Amino acid sequence: MERLPCRDVQASMLLALMGEPEQCSYPSIFIYGHRATGKSHVIHTLLKELELPYATVSCVECVSVGLLFEQVLLPLFGSDSASLLSRSPSLSDFVRVYKQLCVQASAKQTRYIVLDRAELLRDMEANLLPAFLRLQELVEDNVTVILLSEIVWDKFRPNTGCFEPLLLHFPDYSKGELQQILSEDSHPSYSPELYSAFINILLGVFYSVCRDLRELRHLAALNFSKFIEPLEQGKVKESDTHKLWRNIEPHLKKAMQTVYLREVSSVQWEQQLQMEEKEAGAVRGLSxxxxxxxxxxxxxxxxxxxxxxxxxxxxxxxxxxxxxxxxxxxxxxxxxxxxxxxxxxxxxxxxxxxxxxxxxxxxxxxxxxxxxxx
Structure with a gap:
């Protein structure tokens, strides 16, 4: 659980659902929550630690149903498994090949299929999503399909009806949880206390408009060099947090309007700041x-x-x-x-x-x- 900070509840629930490797698991689990709330990280960490057979499929990359089937079969049954599919495989072809490969495979432990951005399945063939939700029954194998999505199940459920998966919600990280997670990325040249103080300042500016862990981590990495600039110049000490705050505050507010919107890359942002410093004298006298x-x-x-x-x-x-x-x-x-x-x-x-x-x-x-x- 140390590798899954602030996600003990969700990890414990998933472990309980998985049970022992040889036990029959629930047919399908629907994990939902906003972007960067740890859904993919938690499930992949557990599967790797438990050394369970699994396949991860990004539905964004699956431009065809055939490609989706291939990405399911290859990690579970090896490089020759996809060759058993027909040139334009249907769902029935996939079920047939899966059952055939299960007979040949000796392992009896639960297999897991993780479908990331699973909401995109709704844009594919109408029978695909209901089939994956009850794949365990169709292929007669101990397989669990885990769907990861940012959409709640009520807006995900097909109108034609389907097998109901178990639901697991990953809520947004609280401010304290973000502080704890981001503080672990401390800079090796500075004390953890200094980096934690920087994260506290960063969250004070951005938390009201951004809860995305990946965006905040990006912003922290981008702006830490500006935060420690007075330290490197010998103007202040690590204990002078007020002076450090006064130095970084206008920089963070400017980053709030440009970098977070991702209208510029990190390199463009740094170049833009350098140019603005050179042109500061020319701009001061304007309206x-x-x-x-x-x-x-x-x-x-x-x-x-x-x-x-x-x-x-x-x-x-x-x-x-x-x-x-x-x-x-x-x-x-x-x-x-x-x-x-x-x-x-x-x-x-x-x-x-x-x-x-x-x-x-x-x-x-x-x-x-x-x-x-x-």
């Missing part, structure tokens, strides 16, 4: 609009809107549709009517100095594209 934090691609949209507003109409080659957020910020003003056939028209409402500053933060040479400067 209050300069303090508005815009997502990465929204800056390009605003630049394009400025070009379309002030360049001659004959040079405009683009159409702008998703501009409501820029209008709300009063960076664009509507100059047409909603009832016009060609949709409302907007005009960019920011100054040249402001748009030049914005363009520098994304390495865009604005002057090269302004008609008046050509």
């Amino acid at each position: 209050a609009h300069a303090h508005v934090e815009l997502p990465y691609y929204s800056k390009f949209l605003l630049i394009a809107a400025y070009l379309a507003s002030y360049n001659p109409a004959r040079t405009d080659k683009r159409f702008f549709l998703k501009i409501s957020s820029l209008g709300t910020l009063q960076l664009l003003n509507q100059v047409g009517h909603d009832d016009q056939l060609d949709a409302p028209k907007y005009k960019c409402a920011v100054s040249l100095d402001f748009i030049l500053a914005i363009s520098r933060t994304v390495s865009f040479d604005m002057v090269k594209y302004l008609y008046d400067f050509l």
Whole structure:
């Protein structure tokens, strides 16, 4: 259980359902919960630790039913098993081959089939999901199908009816649980207490909008170097948490609007920060609009809107549709009517100095594209 922090209840329940390796397990188990709540990690850790035969299938990768059947058979019965399927296998072909391979196999312990992103089964053949839920009965083998999904069972259940699986819910991690899990990733060059303090600051900013463990781990890894920057420069000590907080707070708030949205990669984010530090002097003297934090691609949209507003109409080659957020910020003003056939028209409402500053933060040479400067 040490490898499954904060998931003792779910792991214990799964162990109870599995029983001894030779015992007959329940035909199907439906595990649901939001993204990054430990569903896949817990089930795979248990199966590996118990050394049970299992097959893991990502339904995202299964572009055909035949590929799904192959990915079930290969881990359970070996590399030659898929060759027994017909070129375009049906469900009955899969059941026939599975039963044939079970007779040849000597192991009698429970086999497990883990279907990740199982909600995608609903888009495949109508009989596929009900069949997997009662596969134990169809193939006459001690096999358990485990379905992993972010969707609750009530929205998953087929309209035609099916065998009801056992339900197991993985709730979101609490703030304290996230603190415990993320603190285990402490940096080898610094004390665990310092890293735990950093995680506490990170969660103080992001927990209200993000509970995703993978996203938070990504953000922690991305921003820790900025957190320890004053330490590396010898300006503060590890005990000066208040000064460390003051240094990292604006950085985290900016990351909240860009990195978490994944509009930029980690490398682009770091490059953007370095560029903004160089251009900080040029931006300070601008209007209050300069303090508005815009997502990465929204800056390009605003630049394009400025070009379309002030360049001659004959040079405009683009159409702008998703501009409501820029209008709300009063960076664009509507100059047409909603009832016009060609949709409302907007005009960019920011100054040249402001748009030049914005363009520098994304390495865009604005002057090269302004008609008046050509």
